[in-house]
Amino acid sequence: MELPVWFEITTFVGLTVLLLADLAIVARRPHEPSLKEAGLWVTFYVSLALVFGLLMLAFTNGTYATEFYAGWLTEYSLSVDNLFVFVIIMARFQVPRKFQQEALMIGIIIALVLRGIFILLGAVVIERFVWVFYIFGIFLIYTAFNLVRHRGEDEDYEENAFIRRMRKILPITKDFHGAKIRVSENGKKMWTPMIVVILALGTTDLIFALDSIPAIFGLTREPFIVFTANVFALMGLRQLYFLLGGLLKRLVYLSLGLAVILAFIGVKLILEAVHENQLPFAGEREPIEAVPHIPIWLSLSIILGVLVIATVASLLKTRGQLIGADEPVVDPETAKSVPTGGPEAAAAAEARIADETDEDRARR
Template sequence: MELPLWFEIATFVGLTVLLLADLAIVARRPHEPSVKEAGIWVAFYVSLALLFGLVVLAVSNGRYATEFYAGWLTEYSLSVDNLFVFVIIMARFQVPRKLQQEALMIGIIIALVLRGIFILLGAVVIERFVWVFYIFGVFLIYTAINLVRHRGDDEDYEENALIRRMRKVLPISKDYHGAKIRVTENGKKMWTPMVVVILALGTTDLIFALDSIPAIFGLTREPFIVFTANVFALMGLRQLYFLLGGLLKRLVYLSLGLAVILAFIGVKLILEAVHENQLPFAGDREPIESVPHIPIWLSLSIILGVLLIATVASLLKTRGEQPDDDTPAEVERGESPVSTEVTGRPAPTPGTAEETHRS
């Protein structure tokens, strides 16, 4: 049973309304959420994802529902790993903590739009060229090997070409002006560092999608399931950022668990391509029945099991350790000195920034 068209349209409308409402709430009152507030919102979005899977089960069949849960869990776990880099971006650009929520929200919306385009392109390519699964599979295995090799290395953030180009050609003010991205200083229109931060978050997430999108296509070929799994994984990411905070460093085995998951899905993709007997420029061939097919329920079980083991092992390993807070002191106080790497000019003296917040 296929997914009904009315259900897909209603889902897109509902998710759009939810995202716009979330953005409006953040824009009206930029602040740093408390642990309790962040926890409530994370629980809400996780419950919403679980409920959506049940609705998918009700309107279609168990296969689509299981594919959604497997895809959502994979994307969510990869997104948690990405939070490490988000923390580094916030610290590097010295974003005041009360402005970080809005920066994350807008950056995530940009990432969703870019991921949507990426997913549509991927679906078209896979529909016409199943052999691309060989490329996806090898890439995921390569990514898994790199995760293991560099597991103990310090995380670092490297600006992409778009951000480097922006800093060279755009007039950027020295200070943050609340959540505004455009201000007038001495009669001259200028961009604020917030626009660089937002684009850094959005485009960095798109780079992360280079492994997460192929991974979920290894679990389902339904573009609707791929996109909704990504949306539900990213929607609660902003609150999760504030909820976990320094606890992120306690998840010492998360990257190892993700490496196992990516390697497993990479092997699954290659087996799928071999099973369908698809090779570049070889034309259509009869499927090879002797090649094993990994059912989606087994994929979901392995993903759940690996994440559970990695999380429990991490918490046991770091038991008794205090979470670190790497946020610079001036950022914690709400001041906003911006490094010369953002504006191209010396940073102002702490405490001189005049922030104008949205009413």
């Protein structure tokens, strides 16, 4: 059964309107969202993805709906892992927190465009050369091995060649000018550091897509499902960035869980390639029916199960750290409770500094 054309067109129009509306909201009021606001938006986008899967079930079939859920869960979990690097990028470029929303939003839109191109190219290659699944499968298993090998190591951000080149070509101001990416200084048009941050976010996400796109193609060969799963995974990423905050470091087993998922999909891809039994140097051959085919419902169950186990195990492992990190301390001068970490701590510190008098500053 093919996906109805009207369903695909309606979906693309709806997602475009939603993304433009989201961008307009961010541009109109740059701010650091509260935990409540971020939580509501994440809940909205997750609910939207769940409803979309139900619509696919109603208008297409159960297979497509299951493929979407499996792909969305995989892409969403990999996107959460990407947040570690996003946090490092924001710290590396010292982006003011109230302008981070806009940087994330534009960076995500760039990532969606680049991923869309990557998905179309991948679909064309897979359609013509099924044996490429061997390459994808081996690459995913290798990626899973590296995730396990480097688990626990401190991550650092290194500018890629594209960003380094842009720094040399573009005239960039020394300081940020709000959320603007282009300003006039001394009568000369200049780019602000925000343009570098946005390009860093977009190109870094594309690098991460080198493993996430092959992974979802291991779950479905339908480009529409691959793209929509990526869109729904990335749409709520901006709010998730502010919601999780310091909690990211407490998901200590997330990379291990992702390694299991990528390794599983890699094996699945290789099995499918063996089943198809097509190699460029061997001519047309009959499929090998004896090779087992992993059904999509089993893939979904394994992905969901691994994510639940990794999350619960992480929370249990860091249970003591969670209590200690969130425990407030009392400011001796104001006698008010102040959070010890995360966005609330930064906001409280800024508020105290803003309320200081000149005498206070001199004494400090």
